[in-house]
Amino acid sequence: MTMHREKKSGNRFVEFFVEKLLSEKYREGFVGDLLECYEARASDGRFLAKIWLLVQLLSSFLSLLKKNISGSVAMFKNYFQMAFRNLKKHKAYTIINVFGLALGLSAAILILLYLQFEISYDRFHENADSIYRVCIRHLREGRFESESPIFTAPIGPDMKKDFPEVEDFVRMSTPRTAYLAVDNRAFRVDRISYASPSLWTVFGFKLLSGTPGSSLTDPFSIVLSSQTAKRIFGSKDPVGKTIQIGPEDLYKVTGVVADTPPNSSIQFNALISFATLYARPIMGMDWNGGNQVITYIKLGEKASAGSVAEKFPDFLWRNINEKIDQYGWKYEAYLQPLKEIHFYHDESSRTALVNFYTFSAVAVFILLIACINFVNLTTARAARRAKEVGIRKVIGAHRGNLIRQFLGESVVMTILAFTVGIGVAFILTPTYNQLLNKELNPIGLINLTSIFGLFILVLLVGVASGVHPAFYLSSFQPVKTLKGVFDTARSKKRFRNALVVFQFVISVTLIVCTLLIRNQLRYIKKAELGYNKENMVVLPLADRNLRTKTEEVRNALLSLPGIIQAAASSEVPNNGFTSNGYIPEGYSHSIMIHALAADEHFFETYGIDLVMGRNFSKEFGTDKDAYLINETLAKQLGWDNPLGKTIRRNGDKEVIGVVKDFQFATLHNTIAPLLITNMPWRNEFNFLTIKIKTEDIPGTLAAIEQVTKKFAPMVPFEYFFLDDAFDRLYRSEERFKKIFQYFSLLAVCIALLGLFSLSAYSAQQKSKEIGIRKVLGASAPQILSLFTRETIVLIIAANAFAAPIALFVIQRWLGNFAYRSGISLWAFVLTFFGSIAAAFLTISYQSLKAALKKPADELRSE
Amino acid sequence: MTEKYISRPEEIVLLAVWKLEDNAYGITIRNFIQEMTGKYWSIGAIYVPLERLEKKGLLTSCNSLPSPERGGRRKRLFQITPAGTKELDELFRIHAILWKDYPKLSPDGNK
Numbered sequence: 001m002t003m004h005r006e007k008k009s010g011n012r013f014v015e016f017f018v019e020k021l022l023s024e025k026y027r028e029g030f031v032g033d034l035l036e037c038y039e040a041r042a043s044d045g046r047f048l049a050k051i052w053l054l055v056q057l058l059s060s061f062l063s064l065l066k067k068n069i070s071g072s073v074a075m076f077k078n079y080f081q082m083a084f085r086n087l088k089k090h091k092a093y094t095i096i097n098v099f100g101l102a103l104g105l106s107a108a109i110l111i112l113l114y115l116q117f118e119i120s121y122d123r124f125h126e127n128a129d130s131i132y133r134v135c136i137r138h139l140r141e142g143r144f145e146s147e148s149p150i151f152t153a154p155i156g157p158d159m160k161k162d163f164p165e166v167e168d169f170v171r172m173s174t175p176r177t178a179y180l181a182v183d184n185r186a187f188r189v190d191r192i193s194y195a196s197p198s199l200w201t202v203f204g205f206k207l208l209s210g211t212p213g214s215s216l217t218d219p220f221s222i223v224l225s226s227q228t229a230k231r232i233f234g235s236k237d238p239v240g241k242t243i244q245i246g247p248e249d250l251y252k253v254t255g256v257v258a259d260t261p262p263n264s265s266i267q268f269n270a271l272i273s274f275a276t277l278y279a280r281p282i283m284g285m286d287w288n289g290g291n292q293v294i295t296y297i298k299l300g301e302k303a304s305a306g307s308v309a310e311k312f313p314d315f316l317w318r319n320i321n322e323k324i325d326q327y328g329w330k331y332e333a334y335l336q337p338l339k340e341i342h343f344y345h346d347e348s349s350r351t352a353l354v355n356f357y358t359f360s361a362v363a364v365f366i367l368l369i370a371c372i373n374f375v376n377l378t379t380a381r382a383a384r385r386a387k388e389v390g391i392r393k394v395i396g397a398h399r400g401n402l403i404r405q406f407l408g409e410s411v412v413m414t415i416l417a418f419t420v421g422i423g424v425a426f427i428l429t430p431t432y433n434q435l436l437n438k439e440l441n442p443i444g445l446i447n448l449t450s451i452f453g454l455f456i457l458v459l460l461v462g463v464a465s466g467v468h469p470a471f472y473l474s475s476f477q478p479v480k481t482l483k484g485v486f487d488t489a490r491s492k493k494r495f496r497n498a499l500v501v502f503q504f505v506i507s508v509t510l511i512v513c514t515l516l517i518r519n520q521l522r523y524i525k526k527a528e529l530g531y532n533k534e535n536m537v538v539l540p541l542a543d544r545n546l547r548t549k550t551e552e553v554r555n556a557l558l559s560l561p562g563i564i565q566a567a568a569s570s571e572v573p574n575n576g577f578t579s580n581g582y583i584p585e586g587y588s589h590s591i592m593i594h595a596l597a598a599d600e601h602f603f604e605t606y607g608i609d610l611v612m613g614r615n616f617s618k619e620f621g622t623d624k625d626a627y628l629i630n631e632t633l634a635k636q637l638g639w640d641n642p643l644g645k646t647i648r649r650n651g652d653k654e655v656i657g658v659v660k661d662f663q664f665a666t667l668h669n670t671i672a673p674l675l676i677t678n679m680p681w682r683n684e685f686n687f688l689t690i691k692i693k694t695e696d697i698p699g700t701l702a703a704i705e706q707v708t709k710k711f712a713p714m715v716p717f718e719y720f721f722l723d724d725a726f727d728r729l730y731r732s733e734e735r736f737k738k739i740f741q742y743f744s745l746l747a748v749c750i751a752l753l754g755l756f757s758l759s760a761y762s763a764q765q766k767s768k769e770i771g772i773r774k775v776l777g778a779s780a781p782q783i784l785s786l787f788t789r790e791t792i793v794l795i796i797a798a799n800a801f802a803a804p805i806a807l808f809v810i811q812r813w814l815g816n817f818a819y820r821s822g823i824s825l826w827a828f829v830l831t832f833f834g835s836i837a838a839a840f841l842t843i844s845y846q847s848l849k850a851a852l853k854k855p856a857d858e859l860r861s862e
Numbered sequence: 863m864t865e866k867y868i869s870r871p872e873e874i875v876l877l878a879v880w881k882l883e884d885n886a887y888g889i890t891i892r893n894f895i896q897e898m899t900g901k902y903w904s905i906g907a908i909y910v911p912l913e914r915l916e917k918k919g920l921l922t923s924c925n926s927l928p929s930p931e932r933g934g935r936r937k938r939l940f941q942i943t944p945a946g947t948k949e950l951d952e953l954f955r956i957h958a959i960l961w962k963d964y965p966k967l968s969p970d971g972n973k
Contacts (some may be wrong), residue, residue, distance in 0.1 A: 024910050025923070029938025033888030033905050036932045060906020 021064040072582045079408035096757045098417045100750050104370025105421030107746050110432050111363035113440045118356050120263045121342035126202035134295045139330040151293045156295040170296040171196045171274050181244040186714045187232050189269050196274040206663035209239050212257020220281035222251040223271045229256045247544050265341045289319045289738050304337045316497030362743050366504045371756035372499045375468045380761040386476050393478035402474035410466025442565035503751045504798030512806035515827035517737045523821035530662030532607035536722035538572050539688040543712035547684040556707045564701030567605035568685035570597035574725050578666035583648040584637050593673050597680035602628045605691050613643045613657025616678040622677045626656040634658050666729050670818040752842045759843035763850035770850050772857035782853040787847035795839045799832045800835035872911040880942045887937040920946035
């Protein structure tokens with residue numbers, strides 16, 4: 001009985017193969033033979049019989065299989081041989097086709113590299129799937145105000161205490177910049193974070209020396225990234241050395257950590273033990289302390305983020321919301337999966353996501369254009385190969401054979417193009433990296449999934465570009481093609497034209513977008529900011545001496561000949577100012593207002609005018625308790641005459657003047673309300689802005705260095721130009737523009753390449769027609785117009801389709817900016833005429849050649 | 863007349879079918895070949911030349927009645943056609959001519 005069951009399951013498997021390999025009439029006999037032998041052997045022993053059956057089956061299939069494929073292997077060989085012969089025979093055609101496809105593929109590979117890098121963000125942590133960042137939403141009177149992962153210190157430990165799901169947590173402070181001094185030499189190091197020791201177990205950062213258990217446990221211990229360690233200590237082992245930060249704090253180096261990978265959203269150059277914050281708090285460390293800590297949690301294996309989210313309201317109410325409820329404030333928390341931070345929750349996420357989608361689309365479009373080229377070229381050449389198809393059919397080729405042959409040909413072509421494309425991509429990678437400011441490595445693509453993906457891509461491209469010609473060519477009636485009745489049917493031509501239009505819709509859209517992006521970026525650079533950013537040198541006041549003696553430094557600098565004016569401030573207009581809560585006169589609650597601390601020379605140095613009232617002045621002893629506001633704030637508060645009004649924060653302070661609006665943040669935003677105080681935090685300014693004369697800038701800089709060295713001999717001289725810093729703000733946009741520009745150009749080139757070969761083909765096809773026309777008296781220009789007219793119509797149609805698409809796309813992009821250049825008609829007009837001119841030039845070479853030929857040469861052969 | 867000579871496996875199988883007369887089907891053919899040549903053939907491997915021979919018209923085949931020891935499956939019985947016997951005659955004639963003067967070259971050639 002057991003036998004019966006096995007037979008059933010085994011039989012299905014056997015029958016499946018037999019069906020594929022053996023013709024129908026022998027099947028039953030074959031299976032019967034097998035069973036008869038099996039039964040005969042089963043009497044000796046079932047197990048051995050089964051093994052015998054298995055061996056028998058396997059060897060049977062092998063011999064049957066050999067019989068079945070030996071013919072098709074030869075066929076395949078033939079397909080490839082024919083493909084190669086065809087390609088060799090038509091070299092120009094092959095080169096254009098392969099080159100076009102190779103360009104398209106290399107662009108796609110380069111873009112793929114970038115996309116793969118973007119996707120790989122934060123995936124190198126072993127626990128990446130169970131790590132979350134705690135993000136806090138700030139609500140006021142029930143309305144959403146802002147959200148940030150930066151919150152107070154105790155949320156991490158308290159979550160671990162209250163939530164069984166939370167296995168561990170890592171606290172990291174917001175990154176800051178400091179001077180690390182060793183043996184009287186100071187190094188400016190940015191991205192320094194306070195971090196808890198659980199960092200080593202939760203994240204995948206590798207500690208190169210030192211022990212994970214103890215390296216971030218004791219207060220005043222510091223772990224350097226290997227790059228930072230090399231910068232400060234050279235080749236010496238830094239572990240155990242002492243580093244001085246600030247005027248008195250000494251830190252012990254307890255480890256060296258591998259540099260954070262570029263695809264990590266957590267970046268640091270040095271880590272200081274979180275315990276240090278408790279030993280010397282720079283802010284409160286309890287629930288209503290300062291917001292300065294980012295908390296990551298690792299959930300247990302079976303825990304879900306959802307169950308944590310359910311417990312947040314109660315947890316937050318107990319710990320903080322209960323106390324702030326009376327002021328109308330409320331906090332809400334949610335978990336951000338670590339792997340989603342880069343695309344959805346980072347400061348630059350919007351740009352990252354937009355770029356990701358844009359470039360994916362561009363890659364697809366370029367590949368599409370290249371594939372369309374291939375399809376168009378092959379169908380256009382169909383007439384020439386129609387005879388070949390006819391003869392093959394007469395000899396006995398089935399339609400399937402022909403389809404396979406043509407598909408084989410295009411696959412051979414794509415594999416060829418792919419090889420070339422990979423080569424080109426490899427060669428271009430360094431330039432591409434420079435453009436992107438990344439370190440992408442094509443070798444990085446070489447892992448199993450990528451190889452598989454690329455292989456599929458090749459096959460897809462090959463099949464996609466071969467499918468139309470394969471089915472189209474193989475459908476020819478052999479008799480007709482051999483008789484020469486075959487004609488390029490009108491519908492096929494229409495199909496080809498539609499593809500050309502499609503190609504140029506893409507190209508034109510890309511070009512219009514490029515032009516408009518350029519426009520917008522140029523507009524930003526020239527935009528009126530409301531202050532002078534030329535010839536302004538900014539000194540960051542990093543050293544304590546410079547900070548406490550700013551006034552003396554300023555006076556010393558002013559005595560230099562190359563310096564016009566200098567001013568101290570807490571921040572410089574560039575990337576926006578911090579904001580604080582203030583209660584203006586007549587308000588019952590506080591509102592968020594950006595704040596700047598500046599001395600009385602600031603407005604003169606920056607060329608900012610006062611609209612009303614007066615500047616800060618030393619003559620008024622009370623100016624430490626006075627505010628200046630900008631026009632936007634005055635307008636927002638509805639104060640027609642703000643002078644004398646008061647704004648409260650640590651006591652009422654009087655508004656003594658209104659300054660003209662100036663843009664202190666990026667042009668992505670409109671000018672925000674701003675309040676200026678004469679009183680910096682801790683009475684120390686952070687920056688000194690120096691307006692210099694245009695003559696002898698190097699000399700002036702050297703003189704400035706001399707002065708600062710006198711006050712801060714240990715600190716390296718550092719400065720930047722205000723306009724450089726401004727340009728840096730838009731660097732990512734510039735980069736985006738450049739890459740977009742190159743890829744658009746490439747798309748256009750490939751499309752034109754296709755147009756070129758199509759025109760070559762049609763010139764060839766119409767050579768007789770031209771000959772006759774010339775005999776009948778047509779002039780060369782007439783023949784030229786005959787050729788170009790049709791293509792020009794296609795390009796015009798493409799422009800018409802592309803305009804609304806480009807308009808839509810670019811409006812979405814411009815939505816990122818508060819200051820928009822306006823969409824200039826120019827871009828459209830320029831692209832319109834440009835595309836027509838380019839198309840005309842491309843086809844006129846072939847057309848002219850055809851038009852100038854002697855008609856006798858063309859007609860004689862008949 | 864077939865223009866091309868049949869292959870060696872085909873020749874062996876054809877001969878086997880002729881010798882087995884009314885009882886030529888997969889297993890008997892296989893057993894016969896194994897006895898005569900001492901070589902291992904899988905059952906599937908038998909069907910490859912059988913199929914080719916039938917296509918060439920040297921064999922015909924039909925189904926027997928179902929038999930219980932084969933799970934109720936019928937046998938596929940093969941029979942040689944007049945063309946098949948003619949082919950065998952032809953092969954024998956050629957073999958005889960070709961091999962007539964063959965000296966025993968290898969030391970254990972007549973083993």
